[in-house]
Amino acid sequence: MPRTEVAVIPGSFDPLTNGHMDLITRTLSIFDRVIVGVISNPAKSCLFTIEERMALIRGCCAAFGDRLAVGSFSGLLVDYLKQVGTLVMVRGLRAISDFDYEAQMALINKRLSPEVETFFLVAREENSYVSSSLVRQIAPLGGDVSKLVPPLVEAALKRKFFGDSAT
Numbered sequence: 001m002p003r004t005e006v007a008v009i010p011g012s013f014d015p016l017t018n019g020h021m022d023l024i025t026r027t028l029s030i031f032d033r034v035i036v037g038v039i040s041n042p043a044k045s046c047l048f049t050i051e052e053r054m055a056l057i058r059g060c061c062a063a064f065g066d067r068l069a070v071g072s073f074s075g076l077l078v079d080y081l082k083q084v085g086t087l088v089m090v091r092g093l094r095a096i097s098d099f100d101y102e103a104q105m106a107l108i109n110k111r112l113s114p115e116v117e118t119f120f121l122v123a124r125e126e127n128s129y130v131s132s133s134l135v136r137q138i139a140p141l142g143g144d145v146s147k148l149v150p151p152l153v154e155a156a157l158k159r160k161f162f163g164d165s166a167t
Contacts, residue, residue, distance in 0.1 A: 005032035006086040007119070010077050012039050013053050014046045015135055015153045016060055019127035023092040024061060024068065026121055033067050035084050040074040047136055047160065060150045078113035087115050094123045094131070 007027055013020060013036070027034050036057050040050045048056070050072050057070045073080035081087055089109075091102050099120075106118035123130075130148050139145050139157040146154055 006035065006084070007031040007033075007088045007090045008035045008037045008077075008081055008084060008086060009090050010037040010039060010073075010080070012041070012044070012046065012132065013057060014048055014132050015053070015149060015157065016056050017127070017130050017132055017135060017149050017153075018147070019092060019094070019123055019130040021060060021150060022124055022127055023090065023121055024064075027090045028064060028067055030119075031088070031090075033069070034064075034090075035069045035071055035086070036061070037077070037080055037084075038070065038072045039077075040072050042074075048156070052156070056153055056156055059152045076112065078109050078116050081116055082113070087113075088117050088119065090119045090121060092123055093120050094128050 007030070009020075009023060009027055011020070024034060024036065038050055038053050038057070046053070054070050054072060061068045061070070071080075071084065073083070077089065081089060091106075093099050093102060102118075102120060106120075109116050109118060135145050135148050135157070138148075140161045142162075145157060149157070
């Protein structure tokens with residue numbers, strides 16, 4: 001496999017969490033550039049539009065400058081990797097259940113495109129329970145998500161559920 005300095009972190013990021021931010025930061029410590037690939041799946045009901053998700057990621061990751069890019073894709077992830085010029089993706093693992101699913105996906109991606117490599121990074125303990133779906137359950141009930149998401153995302157969630165007066 002040719003050496004790559006670019007990795008893709010794919011996901012729905014609905015919404016971006018502190019776990020995602022840690023994964024992005026740690027991936028940037030390994031690779032020169034990271035592309036956050038936001039999955040556009042019309043069949044899936046999302047809280048934020050793809051444009052909103054991409055804008056939140058860009059806002060939260062602005063400090064990384066041109067080392068980080070944000071894009072979107074639909075279709076096969078292996079095709080997106082080739083489109084952006086890399087053969088490497090990075091996925092985060094929080095629990096054994098994540099590993100079961102992610103290993104299956106890595107194997108099918110390898111079957112579809114043998115040159116593609118998947119790297120797994122285990123979540124830090126403080127993020128091991130954080131998920132976008134958990135945030136989507138807590139936020140509309142007015143629960144405190146400040147320790148789960150970046151401040152920009154927290155403000156967007158408050159606007160989404162409680163209007164402009166909530167920020």
